[in-house]
Amino acid sequence: MPELPEVQTIRNQLRSYLPLTIERIKRSPELKQNILHTKIPKNIVGATLKRIKSHGKLMIFDLGDLYLLSHLGMSGSWIISKEKLKDKHLHLQLDCGKYFLSYVDPRRFGHMYFVDKKGKDEYLKRLGVDISSEAFTDDYVWECLQKGANREIKPFLLDQKYFAGSGNYIANEVCIRAGLIPDRICKTLKIEDAKKIKQAFHSVLEGSLKNNGVTFSGGYRDAFGEAGKGVQNLVVFHQENCGLCGTKVRKVMLKGRGTFYCPLCQS
Ligand SMILES: [Zn+2]
Numbered sequence: 001m002p003e004l005p006e007v008q009t010i011r012n013q014l015r016s017y018l019p020l021t022i023e024r025i026k027r028s029p030e031l032k033q034n035i036l037h038t039k040i041p042k043n044i045v046g047a048t049l050k051r052i053k054s055h056g057k058l059m060i061f062d063l064g065d066l067y068l069l070s071h072l073g074m075s076g077s078w079i080i081s082k083e084k085l086k087d088k089h090l091h092l093q094l095d096c097g098k099y100f101l102s103y104v105d106p107r108r109f110g111h112m113y114f115v116d117k118k119g120k121d122e123y124l125k126r127l128g129v130d131i132s133s134e135a136f137t138d139d140y141v142w143e144c145l146q147k148g149a150n151r152e153i154k155p156f157l158l159d160q161k162y163f164a165g166s167g168n169y170i171a172n173e174v175c176i177r178a179g180l181i182p183d184r185i186c187k188t189l190k191i192e193d194a195k196k197i198k199q200a201f202h203s204v205l206e207g208s209l210k211n212n213g214v215t216f217s218g219g220y221r222d223a224f225g226e227a228g229k230g231v232q233n234l235v236v237f238h239q240e241n242c243g244l245c246g247t248k249v250r251k252v253m254l255k256g257r258g259t260f261y262c263p264l265c266q267s
Contacts, residue, residue: 002072002220004057004132004165005208006228010078011054013223017080020096021048022063031091034108041066041114049096055130056164060120067120073109077221078102104221127164131201142194145186153189154182155255157197166201169214172237172260174200176244181266182252182259207233236260 002010022045027036043066051062059078061068070078078101079085085093085102092103092112103110115123128144129135144162157163157171166174175182177200178193208214213228215221216238220228235243242249242262252259 001074001167001169001216002057002076002213003167003170003208004054004130005205005230006213006220006222007054007057007059007072007165008132008209009213009228010072010223011052011059014052014078014080014101017099017101018052019048019050020094020099020101022046022094023097024095026093026095028091030108031112035091035103035105035110036112036114038112038114044114049094049101055124056127056160057167058123058127058164065116067115067117069111069113069115069120069123070103071111073105073107073111075107075219076103076105076110077225078223079104079221079225080223081225127160128162129164131163131165131170132205136198136201138191138195138198141198142191145189145194145197149185149187151186152183152254153180153186154259155257156186158257163201168257169234169237170201170204170208173204173235176236176242176260176262176266177203179266182254182261184267204233236262 025044047063047066049061049063053060057071059070081100084100087104089104089106090102091105094101129140148156154171154175157166157174174197178196180193208230211228211230212222213220214230215227222228236249237260239249241247242265244265245262247262247264249260250263
């Protein structure tokens with residue numbers, strides 16, 4: 001958490017405030033220790049934030065010759081406000097005159113990098129196709145399944161080298177919607193399964209995006225500090241009964257991650 005729908009919700013909300021010119025910055029001592037892995041460039045003050053893009057779970061702030069890459073980790077968010085934000089988990093505040101753009105991260109598992117264009121391109125090379133993009137096709141999923149032949153499907157769906165933007169709730173929900181038991185081995189899947197997986201991603205993302213993301217207890221907040229309402233679309237993840245058939249949902253740990261499935265709908 002946050003996964004692609006939460007990142008895109010924040011991105012979309014911030015876009016309507018652009019461009020923003022940075023007049024002053026403020027940072028917490030923990031920013032350098034835990035979150036920011038590069039120096040803060042001297043020319044940050046005076047730079048104009050022109051565009052915000054994203055790839056998978058990575059937010060890309062375009063500052064002209066400079067980019068800020070931001071991965072929100074477990075609990076990060078960018079909040080836009082007219083007043084200075086008062087929050088004990090505030091780690092970076094960009095004072096842009098009329099507005100303040102603030103990075104808040106209670107658990108401090110987020111990552112940030114100031115990079116040039118080359119640095120940005122190199123970082124993006126490590127990521128697979130964005131699961132919401134047009135390049136995420138049936139054929140692409142089928143190719144991935146062959147590359148992950150001996151892996152279990154649900155942990156495989158978390159791998160950002162193939163499924164950029166996926167995360168634990170998305171992978172759980174894709175498996176139930178595609179009818180696949182989470183520990184199915186990829187090489188036992190057929191091309192029809194690749195199509196179902198692609199369609200399942202589409203359905204999960206759509207449900208989350210139109211509800212401004214999914215918030216579990218104490219979790220993700222959008223750019224206005226609000227919780228997302230996407231929990232109502234979940235079929236098995238942290239659910240008592242399967243949303244498709246009503247059977248009691250089972251929970252196991254698979255490669256260290258909480259995994260939820262319906263013994264009737266998934267095989
Ligand atoms: Zn079921």
